[in-house]
Amino acid sequence: MTTPVRVAALVGSVRTGSVNRRLAEALRDRAPEGVEVEIVDGLADLPFYDDDVDAAGAPEAVQRVRERIAAADRVLFVTPEYNGRMPAVLANVIDWASRPYAAGAIKDKPFAVVGASFGRYGGVWAHDEARKSAVIAGGLVVEKGLSATPTTPDLSGDDQLVADALAVLTELVENAPEVAAA
Template sequence: MSETKVLALVGSLRADSINRKLIEAVQAQAPEGVTVEIAEGLGNVPFYNEDIDGDAAPAAVAALREQVANADRVLFVTPEYNGSTPAVLANAIDWISRPFGAGAIKDKPVAVVGTAVGQYGGQWAHNDTRKSAGVAGGKVVEDIELSHAYAWGSDPSQDAETVAKFSDAVAKLVAADEVVVPA
């Protein structure tokens, strides 16, 4: 059995990010044959600018593109900022979508999950991220929807049931054969 590599892009740069904690908990119990890696350095990726793209793209961009290109699957793990996708994640998607039609995300199965402090768990951000990832060329696994509402004062990464739900989402992403790009 070959190893399946899932690359997680976390939409929060905060040191104490609950989304990062969740994916770290999932990493620790990844199914056999699955490696979950977290993309590092998203905070070092400059805002997308076509003037600095191409052969002269910054090192942080080249590293991100290489991480995505080397992954079998991409998992976006994100909170919701002001009702939408955090800028750091939208920016990462912009960079990995280029060059147009041949970006690192092209034809990669992707899913979007996460938690947020609101009562809906970041659903708007997750929907926006799915749309953006699909437009960028990723193959969105539509039946993976996990928007965990975060209760103030608790840590979902310490809750076995919550971590199991996120681990199940990773397993579904790995097992996904048929994926569709949203219209």
């Protein structure tokens, strides 16, 4: 029996009933065989990143999120776009997960970005920003892994959105970049 590939899903919206939360749940429920998608909860509980707080001992909420990301084989951002950028909650979790510098939980983790937004571009700017931030934090981008889709509040009728996100999840699992040899 092979060990399943564990994917930590970080949802950029904390709103109850969020389309992106429902998309993450659909990915969890429809993940390919051998893939476990775990939605990392508690992102709204993280204080804004502060190096002094981290140096004194990261809060328990931060430790839990870091541990869940570190335990995963892959990371998937599921995020909307707010005012042409990624949501602050996702930027904040990237800041916490990138520390300690060069050894954070996101370091050398293959990752991809999916999501939906009500704007006409479907969140592509937020997705580009999330990818850039995660790469700077030491993550390994899956080159063919971006699905930003304009959508309506009713995700249940948007089978194409879920299908596109499942394709990115499959790409993340099957074609993740390898960590470069030192």
